[in-house]
Amino acid sequence: MPHPTREFLLGPLLKGVSRSFYLTLNILPAGMRDPIGLAYLLARAADTIADTSLIAPPQRLGLLLALREWVAGAPPDTETLRRLETEVASQQTQSDEKALLQSLEPALAVLMQLSESDRRAVRDIVSTLSDGMEFDLRTFPDEQSGDIVALPDWSALDRYTYLVAGCVGEFWTTMTYAHLPNTLPHPADTMMARGIAFGKALQMTNVLRDCGKDLRIGRCYFPADSLASFALTPQDLLAPANSVRARPLLFSLIERSLPLFREGLAYLCAIPALSLRLRLACLWPIVIGLETLLLLARNEAWLDPAHVSKIKRKQVYRIIARSIVLAPSNRALKRWINGLIGAIEEEIRGRSAH
Template identity: 65%
Template structure:
């Protein structure tokens, strides 16, 4: 029964809640799949708790903190059993997606799977879930209730940089740790510190794409991740960003953040090239988010209404399929990948320069 429950949680249920990320999970080498999949399940459950807007933020925060304590095996104000029962009753009942509802109702099983992992994996999963929930806690403490009609911005670039670490950079760190633990020889032990740093920047690159792509949508729920100091330099406020015609005025600010993201992506590319050419599964798991992220940035810089949530800078399903197919063929070739990356980077940078010259 235990094995069948584990197979369900890390199989059909994980596929149902992870959407496109499941493609990456399935291409991973076998040894990494269970701890990475378990970390994703727990992080997804925490994210659902934090994002259920029908529940007041203070209540979500209390449940999130109780869940984090349960993951770490510590006790807090809410007993373990009470925490899981409240999550199942108060949060699961608000879900419109049946898979997310089932996940919240299956947390006992998911936590049992955590206990079945090897000690090193269990410690690493607890660390990554703790850090990710700190990012979610930051959101709940920083921004107003999504239904309040108010909007708040991060204060400084340092806050945004720290936030991108909490919600994504730490994932690159975790990924690197899993690779060293489970795929001996895939990464050079002498480059351990460098690879951890590149892994953090890899995650930050992907989160910068999310921040910029979703800016218009996030503003409508009261969250402005563009720092107030940068907005002030452009004579803008968070409320201004929701006004028609502001996309053009805010474009220089967006371009500045795109350039920071591109620098992070260069570290992500170096990370990928550090993997052996024949470690195809690991390479593909890195190539897909890099290529999807860069092509998303290309659409973003071309989007004259990038702050309009009705005009999202998103790839089509066919675009994603094209990237999956072409990268699978190119993965073993550093020359082909280098040319592809350089072409994408040059197109993005040239487009920004051309717009700035107008």
């Protein structure tokens, strides 16, 4: 393919691979958009490598670690680039994913064009995210094996949610302090902690929403000790008919997620009302995440991959329209988000009583 330009990489290609996240990226203030967009591209390339199930996990791990080294500054070697082309890119059914893997050299060149501080931050976040992908490849069995492995305990799930999403909240906060000085309040440590919790909240939502699909490739992110406390095994969760029986497990994990969303709300309300773009970029994932948890709480077949709790596109558009009106007001935002949290809690209470 022709050598892609920076404009193509951070424009059409980024839009093609980021899908709904592009809404958030596109609303960001200009200075933050390029480093966050590039970090997303590099992390998405790593994720595509890690998820290409037609390649054995050890081979995927080797390619993932090579990409991590390139992001850290090592020059890409021709042989590994060729392997990415023949072993991974050729397996992609989505043309944008294939184009991304074929664009790694120019993407790494764009990384070198960033300021030193942005380059260091992008390297750090891609390294941490790839740690999360390495965690998956080393923890769980080959997708073709038919085996299922559960994480041992809550601390393992908490670590996982940091590696794949909590660190993104940390990175986002770093970028905000760097590119929009005097926007976020101090102490910075408080905002960093809230940003990490915010990211974990979103990943917990993903874990719950996608469990039916993940279980069928051998990945049970629900802690084994939590399963045992509800007299469940990972194999039990493979049967959609067990959705009602396993609902107390679902509710317990949703309840663990809600305090993380409250930290996300605190993060959002700390952003000045005049920083409307930044507010919207944080508001949308909070509301979409909570709407997803509400669907999950109501979903009688939540373990069935054919009945995924996913909000419709028209609902996303309604959220965007409403958010533009309410975003400047902390009072309105708290009423909206606390109302969603309250609706989830009420749904859990009502269904737990039956």
